[in-house]
Amino acid sequence: MSKVAIHAIYDDEEPLMATAKELRSKGIKVKDVYSPFPIHGIDAVIGTPRTRIAICAFIYGITGTCLATLMMWYMMIHDWPTDVGGKPSFAYYMNVPAFIPITFEATVLCAAHGMAITYYLRCWMLPGVKAKNPDPRTTDDKFLMIVETKEENKNNIEAVLKNGGASEISYK
Amino acid sequence: MQHESEIREPLILGNKSYHQITEDIVKPIEGKATKYWYMLLTVSVICFLWGIWCLSYTIGTGIGVWGSNNGVDWAWDITNFVWWIGIGHAGTLISAVLLLFRQKWRMAINRSAEAMTIFAVMCAAIFVLLHTGRPWLDYWLFPLPNQFGSLWVNFNSPLMWDVFAVSTYFSVSLVFWYTGLVPDFAMIRDRAVKPMAKKVYSLLSFGWGGSARHWHRFEEVSLVLAGLSTPLVFSVHSIVSTDFATSVVPGWHTTIFPPYFVAGAVFSGFAMVLTLLLIMRKIYALENYITIKHIEYMNIVIIVTGSIVGVAYLTELFISWYSGVEYEQYAFLNRATGPYWWAYAAMMTCNVISPQLFWFKKLRTNLTFTFIMSIIVNIGMWFERFVIIVPTLCRTFLPSSWNMYHPTFVDIGIYTGTIGMFFTFFLLFTRYFPVIAQAELKSILKSSGQEFKEKHAAHGHSHDAAH
Numbered sequence: 001m002s003k004v005a006i007h008a009i010y011d012d013e014e015p016l017m018a019t020a021k022e023l024r025s026k027g028i029k030v031k032d033v034y035s036p037f038p039i040h041g042i043d044a045v046i047g048t049p050r051t052r053i054a055i056c057a058f059i060y061g062i063t064g065t066c067l068a069t070l071m072m073w074y075m076m077i078h079d080w081p082t083d084v085g086g087k088p089s090f091a092y093y094m095n096v097p098a099f100i101p102i103t104f105e106a107t108v109l110c111a112a113h114g115m116a117i118t119y120y121l122r123c124w125m126l127p128g129v130k131a132k133n134p135d136p137r138t139t140d141d142k143f144l145m146i147v148e149t150k151e152e153n154k155n156n157i158e159a160v161l162k163n164g165g166a167s168e169i170s171y172k
Numbered sequence: 173m174q175h176e177s178e179i180r181e182p183l184i185l186g187n188k189s190y191h192q193i194t195e196d197i198v199k200p201i202e203g204k205a206t207k208y209w210y211m212l213l214t215v216s217v218i219c220f221l222w223g224i225w226c227l228s229y230t231i232g233t234g235i236g237v238w239g240s241n242n243g244v245d246w247a248w249d250i251t252n253f254v255w256w257i258g259i260g261h262a263g264t265l266i267s268a269v270l271l272l273f274r275q276k277w278r279m280a281i282n283r284s285a286e287a288m289t290i291f292a293v294m295c296a297a298i299f300v301l302l303h304t305g306r307p308w309l310d311y312w313l314f315p316l317p318n319q320f321g322s323l324w325v326n327f328n329s330p331l332m333w334d335v336f337a338v339s340t341y342f343s344v345s346l347v348f349w350y351t352g353l354v355p356d357f358a359m360i361r362d363r364a365v366k367p368m369a370k371k372v373y374s375l376l377s378f379g380w381g382g383s384a385r386h387w388h389r390f391e392e393v394s395l396v397l398a399g400l401s402t403p404l405v406f407s408v409h410s411i412v413s414t415d416f417a418t419s420v421v422p423g424w425h426t427t428i429f430p431p432y433f434v435a436g437a438v439f440s441g442f443a444m445v446l447t448l449l450l451i452m453r454k455i456y457a458l459e460n461y462i463t464i465k466h467i468e469y470m471n472i473v474i475i476v477t478g479s480i481v482g483v484a485y486l487t488e489l490f491i492s493w494y495s496g497v498e499y500e501q502y503a504f505l506n507r508a509t510g511p512y513w514w515a516y517a518a519m520m521t522c523n524v525i526s527p528q529l530f531w532f533k534k535l536r537t538n539l540t541f542t543f544i545m546s547i548i549v550n551i552g553m554w555f556e557r558f559v560i561i562v563p564t565l566c567r568t569f570l571p572s573s574w575n576m577y578h579p580t581f582v583d584i585g586i587y588t589g590t591i592g593m594f595f596t597f598f599l600l601f602t603r604y605f606p607v608i609a610q611a612e613l614k615s616i617l618k619s620s621g622q623e624f625k626e627k628h629a630a631h632g633h634s635h636d637a638a639h
Contacts, residue, residue, distance in 0.1 A: 036190060036359070037615040038387035051389045057396050075315060075324040087328045101333040101411055108404050109340040112397060116347045119393045123386050125354065125378035132381025136362035139355070139382055141190035141614075 002151050005031065006158060007134060008166035010143040013039045019164025020045045020145065028157060031146040034138040053122070057115035064110025068103045134172070175619060178629045182622035183277055185460040190614050197610040198360055200456045205603055208455050216595035223589005226582045227302065235305050237582045244565040244577040249303035250415075251557040252587050255440065256296035256594075257338065257412055258433070258553065261405055262441025263289025264345060267352075268401035271394065276620055277469050279612040280461045283356075284452060284598075285445050286349040287605070291597045292444070293342045295590035300338070302586070330414040337411040341404060348397045354380045355390070356606040409437045416560065423503030423564040426491070432484035439477035439523070440553035442470050446546035450539060452602055461608055464537050471536035474549065478527030481556075485524060503564060511576060512563040515555050522552020 010016040017039065020030050030046040033039070042048075073092050076082070076099075081089045088094040120126060138144045145166075149157050158169055188196075230237055240247045263285040270278035301307050313335045315325050325332050357377035364370040380386070410430035417429040446467065453462040492504040507516050526548050530536040562577050601607070618624045 033384040034382050035384070035387065036194075036382060037355075037611045038391050039384070040615075042384050043388050046384060048385050048388050051392050053389055053392050054396050057400075061400075071315060072327045076327050080318070080324055082323070082326070084326050084328050089328075095328070098328040101330075101407065101414075102327060102336045104403070104407060105333070105336040105340045108344060108400050109336075112344040112347060112400050115393060115396060116351060119351070119389055120378065123389060125380060125386075127375045127378060129379030131358065131361065131374065131377070132379050132383065132386075133358075133362070139359040139362045139380075140194045 003148055004151055004154055005172045006147045006149065006154060006161065007168075007170045007172055008145045008147070008161040008164075009135065009137075009168040010145065010165060011141070011167050012165075013143055015165035016143045016145055017042060017045065019161060019166070022160055022164060023147065023157070026160070028147060028149065028153075028160075031148045033146070034133045034135070034144040036139050036141060036143075039143075053115060053119055056118050057111045060114030060118075061107045061111030063114070064107040065103055067110070068106030069099070071106075072099045072102065175628070176625070178625065180620070181463075181465045182625050183280065183463065183465065183620040184613065184617055185463055185622045187623045188460070188617060188621055190617065193610055193614055193617065194359060194363070196458070196461070197356075197606050197608050198363065200602060200607065201360060201604060206455060209599060209603065212451075213596065213599045216592045216599060219588045219592025220596050221589075221592075223586055223592055226585030226589060227298070230302060230582055230586065231307060235303070237580060239577055239579040239583050241575060241577065243568065243573045243575045244562055246303075246561050246565060247577050248558075248579055248583040248587060249299045251554065251561050252590065253296045253299035253303070254412055254433075254557045255554050256292045256299070256590065258409060258437035258440045258557075259444045259550075260289040260292035260296070260341075260345070260441065261409060261434070261437035262445050263287070263292075264341075264348075264401050264405040265438050265441065266445070267348060268398040268405065271398040272402060276616050277466050279609055279616060280458075280463075280466055281445065281449060281470075282612075283349075283352065283605075283609045284448060284602070284607050285441075286345060286352075287598065287601045288441075288444060288448060289345050290342070290349060291594050291601075292441075293338065293345065294597070295594050297338065297342070298586070298590055298593075300334070330411060330418050333411045334415060337408045341408045344397070344401060344404060348394075348401060351390070351393060351397065352609055352612075353605065354378055355382060355611040356609065358382065359610060360606065406434055409433045421564060421568065422497070422499040423492075423507070424560070425500075426488065428484055428487055428491070432481065432488075435477045435480035435484065436523075436553060436556060439474060439481055439527075440550055442473050442477065443546040443549035443553070446470055446474075446542055447550065448598060450543045450546070452607060456602065456607065458608065461613065464539075467539065467542055468533075468537050471530045471542060471545075474527050474545075475530045475536075478523060478530075478549070482524035485520065499569070502567070506567045507559055507563045510563055510567060512559065512566070515559050515563065519552055519555040519559050522548045523556060526552070 008019075010019075013035065016033065016035075020033070020042065023030055024045055024047075033042055033046060035042075043050075076089055076095060077092050083089060087098060133139060133144070134146075135142065135144050145161070147157055147161070154171070161169060184193075238247070238249070240249070263282075266278050266285040267282040270282070301310050304310055312320070313325065313332075318324065354377055357373050358380035361370060361373035361377045364373055410433065413429035413433035416424040417426060419425060449462055450467070453459055489504055492500045495501075526545060530545070535541050566577055567574050
């Protein structure tokens with residue numbers, strides 16, 4: 001049985017949200033929603049898994065902390081200890097108060113950039129990538145919902161989408 | 173949809189639809205530039221070019237062409253550096269701290285405030301790179317192995333902390349700003365007609381499509397970046413203040429410096445945001461988005477931070493007397509009554525007295541008055557940094573090394589040049605970038621838009637009557 005994707009355009013986010021809820025109650029999965037701004041609460045309705053990008057940021061941050069610690073220990077304590085301004089540098093713990101600012105900055109640097117790079121790669125957003133929205137109006141004021149279904153169910157679903165207030169329906 | 177109390181004033185005026193917001197935001201980009209824009213750009217570019225000439229002259233001849241001398245070895249360079257870095261702080265405060273506090277009024281101003289941050293930090297970087305004297309050796313600032321010319325850098329030094337703080341601050345602000353810009357670039361891309369514009373905005377928008385999954389990640393990334401930027405912004409000016417506070421120079425060696433610098437930074441930054449926005453909303457007809465209420469909110473931040481700065485000045489004075497250390501006492505006596513008393517007086521008037529006028533609602537909602545005040549605050553904050561640096565250094569421990577400082581035309585030229593550069597970049601930004609975060613703004617239209625609020629209020633009343 002061949003699959004078909006129904007593209008339904010809405011003029012507003014509330015009818016789209018209501019329709020998505022109805023589809024969920026009928027056990028029909030919404031494939032994706034494209035909108036000009038984040039619709040709050042849509043993730044739970046269409047079953048978007050919670051992103052783990054914040055966990056990545058934490059791991060990148062810890063990495064930054066470790067790298068900075070290692071760098072300063074190596075340069076100031078191990079490789080070439082220098083007594084600057086009477087600040088003892090014979091052991092890491094003696095010198096550590098002066099290292100805190102850079103440790104903090106390196107943590108933030110790695111967490112922020114690591115997370116941003118992960119975000120752009122995970123969403124596959126890079127210079128030169130083709131626009132991902134199927135309809136250019138969805139960055140302006142239209143809301144697009146895509147439902148993938150079997151050929152035989154399409155009339156059923158189309159009725160739900162239409163009743164929910166879809167202004168245009170097309171098949172891809 | 174989120175509902176908002178009727179008592180809160182609307183943040184988007186007029187009868188706007190989502191499409192109307194799009195139209196209003198792209199108008200400056202798709203339309204022709206006005207003659208005011210060209211006039212401002214010409215003046216800015218002339219200042220910028222003059223600054224480049226003075227900068228080249230400095231590099232070619234050496235920093236002997238500045239007014240800095242053997243006593244006053246930090247002068248306009250560090251004054252301007254601290255001033256510009258401070259200005260940048262408002263952008264991060266608006267975009268990060270106000271995001272964490274879920275302040276919706278940030279959405280109309282965060283984009284341009286962050287742009288301001290980035291350009292201000294670029295201006296600051298010029299001074300800090302030049303003041304080393306031999307800028308071609310500035311790579312020594314990085315932790316490079318000894319065979320590159322020097323020993324390992326000294327991580328005990330606040331100047332080194334500064335290198336890490338400022339470069340982290342700049343790059344993280346840039347990423348934060350750009351991540352927010354991507355959906356708006358996509359909006360311009362999707363409606364662009366000219367092939368060149370289509371191509372450029374396609375490249376800039378990274379293929380953004382706005383699927384629910386991507387919005388979900390986008391929001392998470394914004395939130396975490398805000399959470400990271402908040403301590404970052406406070407750390408940056410704290411570290412800048414330790415450049416002074418960890419020295420043993422009387423008048424600098426004070427623990428109050430970090431909070432006092434941060435408050436001053438936010439204070440001057442908000443003033444600069446006001447200067448820029450008051451011009452921008454007028455030229456691009458953005459009065460419906462950057463409303464009087466937005467201006468009032470910013471003026472309230474100015475009263476709060478201005479008062480913190482005022483308290484800090486008085487605390488410093490009190491502590492210098494109460495400490496019983498005569499060097500410390502002299503440092504402050506010299507600031508207030510010494511050869512640079514006029515700079516101290518300007519600082520006190522502009523920063524402590526004048527912002528208190530904003531307690532009057534009439535004044536803080538008056539645009540002309542706000543504009544004049546924003547300039548006064550910026551002048552005042554420049555004098556604050558000047559007062560900390562020059563009067564202190566011109567009267568240090570050895571009276572034999574006491575001398576006055578006079579800026580040369582090169583000092584003035586480089587400073588003017590950075591102001592020119594700042595405005596050139598900002599004007600180009602307003603012409604080619606979406607100056608308001610339209611995607612975010614659309615998400616609050618139904619809770620904070622005037623039309624929707626009024627409809628909701630009318631509906632609410634009829635509902636009450638029915639009971």
